[in-house]
Amino acid sequence: MIVKEMMLAVAHLLPRIHEHPFNTELYRGVLSKEVFNAFLAQDKLYLRAFSAVLNKIALRLSDTEQKQIFYRLSEDAFRTQDNLHHKYLKCAGSNRLFYHHELMATKPISSVSTYIDYLHNTVDFEPIPQAVASCLPCFCIYSDLGLGMKRKGIDKSNPYSLWIESYSKQEFLKSKEVIVAVANQLSAQLDDVEKKKMIGAFVKSTHFEILFWDSVYRKKPNYQDNLSCNKF
Amino acid sequence: MIFNEMTAVTSELLISIHQHPFNTQLGKGTLAKEQFVFYLLQDALYLADFSRALSIIAARLSDNSHMQQYVAFSLDAIKSERELHFNYLNQYKTQGYITYGRDDQSPSCFMYTNYLLRMASLVPIEEAIACSLPCFYIYHEVGKKMSTYLRTDHPYYDWINLYSGEGFKASVQAAINIVNELGSHASEKTRSKMVQAFFKATQLEWLFWEGAYNREEWVVL
Numbered sequence: 001m002i003v004k005e006m007m008l009a010v011a012h013l014l015p016r017i018h019e020h021p022f023n024t025e026l027y028r029g030v031l032s033k034e035v036f037n038a039f040l041a042q043d044k045l046y047l048r049a050f051s052a053v054l055n056k057i058a059l060r061l062s063d064t065e066q067k068q069i070f071y072r073l074s075e076d077a078f079r080t081q082d083n084l085h086h087k088y089l090k091c092a093g094s095n096r097l098f099y100h101h102e103l104m105a106t107k108p109i110s111s112v113s114t115y116i117d118y119l120h121n122t123v124d125f126e127p128i129p130q131a132v133a134s135c136l137p138c139f140c141i142y143s144d145l146g147l148g149m150k151r152k153g154i155d156k157s158n159p160y161s162l163w164i165e166s167y168s169k170q171e172f173l174k175s176k177e178v179i180v181a182v183a184n185q186l187s188a189q190l191d192d193v194e195k196k197k198m199i200g201a202f203v204k205s206t207h208f209e210i211l212f213w214d215s216v217y218r219k220k221p222n223y224q225d226n227l228s229c230n231k232f
Numbered sequence: 233m234i235f236n237e238m239t240a241v242t243s244e245l246l247i248s249i250h251q252h253p254f255n256t257q258l259g260k261g262t263l264a265k266e267q268f269v270f271y272l273l274q275d276a277l278y279l280a281d282f283s284r285a286l287s288i289i290a291a292r293l294s295d296n297s298h299m300q301q302y303v304a305f306s307l308d309a310i311k312s313e314r315e316l317h318f319n320y321l322n323q324y325k326t327q328g329y330i331t332y333g334r335d336d337q338s339p340s341c342f343m344y345t346n347y348l349l350r351m352a353s354l355v356p357i358e359e360a361i362a363c364s365l366p367c368f369y370i371y372h373e374v375g376k377k378m379s380t381y382l383r384t385d386h387p388y389y390d391w392i393n394l395y396s397g398e399g400f401k402a403s404v405q406a407a408i409n410i411v412n413e414l415g416s417h418a419s420e421k422t423r424s425k426m427v428q429a430f431f432k433a434t435q436l437e438w439l440f441w442e443g444a445y446n447r448e449e450w451v452v453l
Contacts, residue, residue: 110343116350117346117349118342121346124349125349
């Protein structure tokens with residue numbers, strides 16, 4: 001079961017993910033609204049690209065059942081990014097997290113754009129098991145985080161409770177199980193070198209999941225922008 | 233000429249590149265060898281993917297003479313990588329001084345190569361071409377500046393000589409000509425995206441030197 005090995009390979013990072021100020025402040029409901037909005041705007045951009053990548057994986061897979069799974073995951077990701085506006089605008093009044101114009105996605109920050117570039121290049125140029133592996137952390141890391149928060153209990157008065165709950169909803173956990181099963185199936189026919197590459201892809205994407213939170217939280221949008229001149 | 237627009241928006245950035253401590257020390261010959269070796273290793277890793285990106289661009293170009301030029305660029309890039317690998321980096325590798333594989337790309341190198349590959353395969357060809365240009369143009373500018381009072385006993389003589397030399401200059405001019413030609417047929421919107429792509433790749437050039445100077449690692453949090 002390769003996914004177990006993958007989770008072991010990032011075991012040392014998991015506590016750091018759970019304890020990252022973005023996640024602890026989100027859980028306590030004290031994360032600044034500004035940071036959360038910036039995160040959602042980036043997440044929208046990310047999910048749009050993620051949907052395209054999942055679609056490309058579906059195209060390249062040969063097994064019809066696996067193909068169907070990835071077409072569906074691709075649609076789910078697209079729908080999620082599309083609904084991101086409406087879902088968190090629903091609660092009116094003081095619970096309202098942000099206004100429509102605040103979530104207008106601008107440009108991806110550099111950690112996010114590199115993550116997106118990496119996912120596209122992996123599906124375009126690497127063997128398909130690696131592409132599947134590179135898409136796994138988005139499911140595995142978030143569900144791990146979501147289940148951890150659920151176990152501790154989610155306060156309904158937390159302005160971000162709806163968001164936190166989405167990490168551990170049945171629908172999302174089911175998607176995770178399905179993609180994990182495909183990864184395990186694909187790895188079964190591989191030699192150790194190829195398996196190691198799958199694990200490497202999983203670790204790389206996990207890295208970018210952490211950088212995603214970190215760069216949004218620290219408001220370091222583009223680290224090449226410490227240059228005095230940025231025209232765009 | 234779209235190339236003039238490109239150099240205009242990156243003029244300040246080019247100054248930052250010239251003034252980057254990596255380059256000022258490289259020019260004076262005082263740059264520490266460790267930093268230079270780190271840079272060369274990353275450059276070799278970069279060149280392998282750059283060559284891939286140039287091949288993809290070549291395959292997508294519709295004009296046959298442009299395609300021939302980009303195939304030649306791609307071959308030059310991978311030849312340089314092989315040369316670095318076998319003539320230079322191997323000795324450090326056998327001494328256990330460095331490892332060498334695609335997984336060893338530093339964050340800046342990774343960012344740059346993944347950007348180039350994604351642009352080469354996914355966006356309109358005019359933009360893809362534009363983001364491949366800084367690697368030619370910027371290196372020639374940097375090389376030229378360093379070559380002014382270049383002596384043969386300079387520790388980095390070969391490097392400076394390569395990028396300031398006539399052969400490289402001809403490649404740079406050929407690349408600029410193709411960008412100008414594609415730019416002349418492009419819509420205003422595409423032209424603006426071409427300039428943006430040139431700007432971003434120039435930023436990534438700066439970042440590449442910054443990364444090498446600091447010998448950056450993958451650090452999370």
